[in-house]
Amino acid sequence: xxxxxxxxxxxxxxxxxxxxxGHASRISFSGSDIVIDGTRYPCEFREYEAGLLSIRLDTRFxxxxxxxxxxxxxxxxxxxxxxxxxxxxxxxxxARSRMRALLLNANIRSDTTVRVSAPMPGLVTKIEVTVxxxxxxxxxxxxxxxxxxxxxxxxxxxxxxxxxxATLGKPVEKGELLVEIQSHQ
Amino acid sequence: MKTLFKKLLIANRGEIAxxxxxxxxxxxxxxxxxxxxxxxxxxxxxxADEAYSLEGSKASxxxxxxxxxxxxxxxxxxDAIHPGxxxxxxxxxxxxxxxxxxxxxxxxxxxxxxxxGDKTAARTRAQELGIPTVPGTEHPLLSEHEAIETAARIxxxxxxxxxxxxxxxxxxIVGAETDLLSALRAARSEAEGAFGDGRVYMEKYVESPRHxxxxxxxxxxxxxxxxxxxxxxxxxxxxxxxxETPSPVVDEPLRQNLGEAAIKLIRSAGYVNAGTVEFLVxxxxxxxxxxxxxxxxxxxxxxxxVTGLDLxxxxxxxxxxxxLSREQGEVRRIGHALECRIYAEDPAEGFxxxxxxxxxxxxxxxxxxxxxxxxxxxDAVSSFYDPMLAKxxxxxxxxxxxxxxxxxxxxxxxxxxVQTTIPFCQFVVNHSAFQHGDFSTDFVKQxxxxxxxxxxxxxxxxxxxxxxxxxxxxxxxxxTQHAETERLPRSKWKAKxxxxxx
Numbered sequence: 178x179x180x181x182x183x184x185x186x187x188x189x190x191x192x193x194x195x196x197x198x199g200h201a202s203r204i205s206f207s208g209s210d211i212v213i214d215g216t217r218y219p220c221e222f223r224e225y226e227a228g229l230l231s232i233r234l235d236t237r238f239x240x241x242x243x244x245x246x247x248x249x250x251x252x253x254x255x256x257x258x259x260x261x262x263x264x265x266x267x268x269x270x271x272a273r274s275r276m277r278a279l280l281l282n283a284n285i286r287s288d289t290t291v292r293v294s295a296p297m298p299g300l301v302t303k304i305e306v307t308v309x310x311x312x313x314x315x316x317x318x319x320x321x322x323x324x325x326x327x328x329x330x331x332x333x334x335x336x337x338x339x340x341x342x343a344t345l346g347k348p349v350e351k352g353e354l355l356v357e358i359q360s361h362q
Numbered sequence: 363m364k365t366l367f368k369k370l371l372i373a374n375r376g377e378i379a380x381x382x383x384x385x386x387x388x389x390x391x392x393x394x395x396x397x398x399x400x401x402x403x404x405x406x407x408x409x410a411d412e413a414y415s416l417e418g419s420k421a422s423x424x425x426x427x428x429x430x431x432x433x434x435x436x437x438x439x440x441d442a443i444h445p446g447x448x449x450x451x452x453x454x455x456x457x458x459x460x461x462x463x464x465x466x467x468x469x470x471x472x473x474x475x476x477x478x479g480d481k482t483a484a485r486t487r488a489q490e491l492g493i494p495t496v497p498g499t500e501h502p503l504l505s506e507h508e509a510i511e512t513a514a515r516i517x518x519x520x521x522x523x524x525x526x527x528x529x530x531x532x533x534x535i536v537g538a539e540t541d542l543l544s545a546l547r548a549a550r551s552e553a554e555g556a557f558g559d560g561r562v563y564m565e566k567y568v569e570s571p572r573h574x575x576x577x578x579x580x581x582x583x584x585x586x587x588x589x590x591x592x593x594x595x596x597x598x599x600x601x602x603x604x605x606e607t608p609s610p611v612v613d614e615p616l617r618q619n620l621g622e623a624a625i626k627l628i629r630s631a632g633y634v635n636a637g638t639v640e641f642l643v644x645x646x647x648x649x650x651x652x653x654x655x656x657x658x659x660x661x662x663x664x665x666x667x668v669t670g671l672d673l674x675x676x677x678x679x680x681x682x683x684x685x686l687s688r689e690q691g692e693v694r695r696i697g698h699a700l701e702c703r704i705y706a707e708d709p710a711e712g713f714x715x716x717x718x719x720x721x722x723x724x725x726x727x728x729x730x731x732x733x734x735x736x737x738x739x740x741d742a743v744s745s746f747y748d749p750m751l752a753k754x755x756x757x758x759x760x761x762x763x764x765x766x767x768x769x770x771x772x773x774x775x776x777x778x779x780v781q782t783t784i785p786f787c788q789f790v791v792n793h794s795a796f797q798h799g800d801f802s803t804d805f806v807k808q809x810x811x812x813x814x815x816x817x818x819x820x821x822x823x824x825x826x827x828x829x830x831x832x833x834x835x836x837x838x839x840x841x842t843q844h845a846e847t848e849r850l851p852r853s854k855w856k857a858k859x860x861x862x863x864x
Contacts, residue, residue: 193834195827198818204831211828218824222832228778229722230829237821241829242722242778256830260822261773262784263815267826269834298718298780300744323717323745348742350718350779 194270197258291334293356295349299323304345306356310338318356319343336360364683367391367441367466372410373431374446376736377752378660379406382444385674394440396431398424400744405736412438419746425449428456432463442466442681444674448748451657452479468681470635470656477631478654484627488651491630493623496642496650498565509546512564513539521567522549526557535567568650570802571642573597574609575655576624577665579636579676581686586629588621589665590695592638595803596790598713603783604790605661606700607668610761610799616647627654636662636677660703663732663755667699698761700768702791706749708781710812715749718742722778726771730757730764733771743780751782761799765791789815 188194192205202214211220211234221233230241242259256267303320306312313335321328340357343349370386371394372379383393383406395410399419407413414434416424424430426449435443443460445451451469458472469475478484485495497516502525503509513520513536522545524532532553534545546562554560572595580586593609594602612620624639638659640652662673680686707713723739735752743749754771758764772788790796793809801809818826 193831195830195834197823197826197830198816200823202827204827206831206835211831213824213827218828220828222829222836230832232825232828232832234824234828239821239825240776241825242776243829243833244778245833254834256833258826258829259776259778260826262775262777262782262788263818263822264781264785265816265818265826267830269830271834298716348717348719348744350721 188270188272190272192271196268196270197265289334289360290339291336291358291360292354293318293330293333293358295321295351295353295355296330297321297323297328298349298351299328300348301343301345301355302327304341304343306338306341308338308341312336312338312358321349321355330355332358334358334360365441365466367678367682369394369438369440370442370444370468370678371396371431371435371438371440372406372444372446373425373450374444374448375401375404375406375425375747376750377734378446378658378736380409380736381734382446382674383409385672385678388672389675389678391678394434394438396425396434398746400742400746404741405738414438421449421747425747428453428459432459432465435460435465436463440465442468442678444468444677445657447657447660452655454479466681468635468677469658470633470637474628474631474633475656478628478633478637479656481653484654485651487630488627491626493627493651494649496565496568499563502561502563503546506543506546509542509564510539513542516564516566519567519569521565522546523563523565524549524553524557524559525561525563526553526559531556532562568642568644570804571595571644572609572611572802573602573640573652574612574620574643574649575638575640575659576620577636577638577659577662577673578621578624578628579673579680579686580625580628580634581680582634582683583685584629585686586625586633587686587688587690587693588624589669589671589693591617591620592659592661592664594661595801596796596805597803598709598786598806602661603703603705604701604787605664606698606761606764607664608695608698611643611647616643616649620649623649623651627651635680636673660750660753661701663734663753664699664701667732667755667757668695668697669693670696697757697759698764699755699757700761700764700791701753701755702768702772702787703750703783704752704754704775704777704787705783706743706751706780707783709783709786709810709815710781713783713786715745716743716781717745717749718780720751720777720779722776724774724776725752726754726774728771728774730767731755731771732757751777754787762797765797785815786810 195202195204205212210217218234223231228243232239244257254269258265258267299321302322305317305319312332316332317329318332319330321330336358339359342354369392372382386393393410395407395413396416397407398416416430418424450456454472454475457467460467488495499512519535519537522534532549534549536542536545549562550560574591574593576591577589590607591609591612592605592607594605596604628637636658638655641649642652643649666673707715719742720739725733732755733752737751756764756767756771758767768791772784775784795801
């Protein structure tokens with residue numbers, strides 16, 4: 178953790194620390210090139226549809242599927258990437274993420290939006306709240322049926338329901354947004 | 363007794379239902395799908411000419427509910443029912459109910475299923491016919507004296523197995539007589555403790571066995587053919603994942619022995635239709651009868667690829683009362699075929715089923731590739747049923763070729779939303795022991811680890827790093843960036859030339 182913080186501190190603008198499979202690399206973009214650990218590759222990126230990237234590095238091509246905003250940490254953006262049928266987690270740190278983390282830690286924002294997401298894949302069998310409802314901690318929000326068990330998803334914070342993303346009778350995946358709650362502090 | 367089917371009901375779901383319907387379409391037979399509530403918009407329902415709800419979700423309320431299925435078949439005036447595999451396919455009462463309702467069951471008769479589908483009955487029958495079975499005791503060991511005598515007769519190593527068995531409890535492998543009695547006492551007390559039943563059987567321990575099965579077809583006029591073996595030794599949780607034909611270890615004399623044993627067995631039970639006889643084969647190429655699957659197998663496409671036959675068509679023709687049109691000598695086998703089963707499960711988590719929505723789902727294409735698939739992008743993979751998504755089957759003139767085609771096909775298969783056995787299958791087909799044909803049913807236990815499976819190639823790592831960095835920088839406004847990238851005036855050709863002149 179300490180070494181990570183040090184390497185973060187030394188990041189220049191436009192530079193990123195990208196970690197995959199336990200090894201970190203230093204990456205920056207320079208014109209139409211990408212520089213990975215000091216080696217420069219002419220590159221081209223095409224996102225044919227959300228998340229589906231065709232990439233050229235030098236003269237080689239490959240397809241990567243990449244999912245935004247999954248499994249990040251407090252100061253790194255997390256991606257789930259798939260290449261040749263294999264899935265990996267990738268963490269990206271840069272000066273911007275670091276600033277954002279500092280701001281969040283300093284509690285500068287007075288009200289927070291809490292995103293309640295599905296802890297497991299399942300079927301939404303009951304929705305117990307509607308947008309605008311004032312709710313308290315521990316109140317039931319909806320019921321998710323998974324592996325033949327009913328699981329009640331409860332509020333982790335008191336506030337107002339600002340968004341319901343789940344649909345009755347529809348399956349959701351793990352990590353999918355179900356409800357947004359705005360809390361007042 | 364010949365009848366031409368006009369309408370056939372498929373009492374199944376997923377890829378196998380579609381696979382049966384495809385042949386029906388080719389034969390000009392109308393297809394009827396049945397479905398559970400979660401499957402209302404599933405691919406097999408939409409592929410059929412007609413589809414009817416079984417009202418309910420659980421398998422026992424739907425695909426296993428004989429009364430509901432028969433009522434629909436009668437109401438829509440179907441001529442025949444194809445059971446696929448699993449569900450009601452090996453249920454003798456169902457085969458009989460279909461027949462007594464005046465319909466044709468595309469499969470063997472109820473009495474043949476009873477005679478061959480019951481493991482103990484089939485083993486006894488095989489012994490009576492002189493087909494080798496794994497030698498052992500037919501009843502629990504009565505005394506220590508009997509244990510010593512039996513082990514001496516069948517030869518070490520022997521396996522002691524709890525009668526109430528399961529999970530390896532009360533099980534001991536004994537390599538020599540000096541260890542026998544202590545192992546027997548340990549097995550008995552362990553079985554007593556675990557199951558409240560200390561009875562123990564003994565059988566010969568087959569070391570590093572291979573699972574090899576023989577495909578047969580038989581018509582209603584006494585003719586039966588064997589269509590070649592399938593090697594199914596790559597298994598996880600005692601279930602097959604990768605199958606191939608021919609087996610890398612079966613030569614023509616062994617093939618003929620397996621084929622003749624299989625035919626002798628099914629003939630003795632008056633078996634009509636397609637079936638599979640399973641064997642264990644040890645290192646010395648001794649074979650032992652295991653069991654009969656009285657239905658179409660999941661892995662039947664590999665046999666179809668090398669013989670050029672359509673096994674579902676053969677099944678339907680036989681059920682219509684037609685004769686097999688070939689002689690044994692006319693069964694041709696060309697090249698090698700390999701199948702990988704793509705399950706929605708996580709190989710890194712003990713192959714635990716993985717449920718979710720298929721956010722991206724791209725099937726492999728191209729020459730020498732066949733994909734039997736039951737899902738589309740956007741479909742939900744629920745925990746109600748078997749988690750198999752698709753089967754990828756490849757052909758090559760040689761085994762090395764079909765492996766290369768498989769490797770290429772698997773790299774094209776994109777599944778996002780659930781974990782799958784794709785990386786596991788890639789691991790296996792790239793493993794040198796697999797490539798050299800040197801493996802047994804212990805392969806997964808001995809060779810597989812999630813760490814080895816997930817090992818990144820250097821160039822894969824570069825592409826992942828580049829993708830993540832690019833997305834991180836462009837993520838927030840990806841649609842604009844996307845448009846700009848698309849509008850870039852530089853062509854790939856120019857970029858390539860630049861790069862090659864560096």
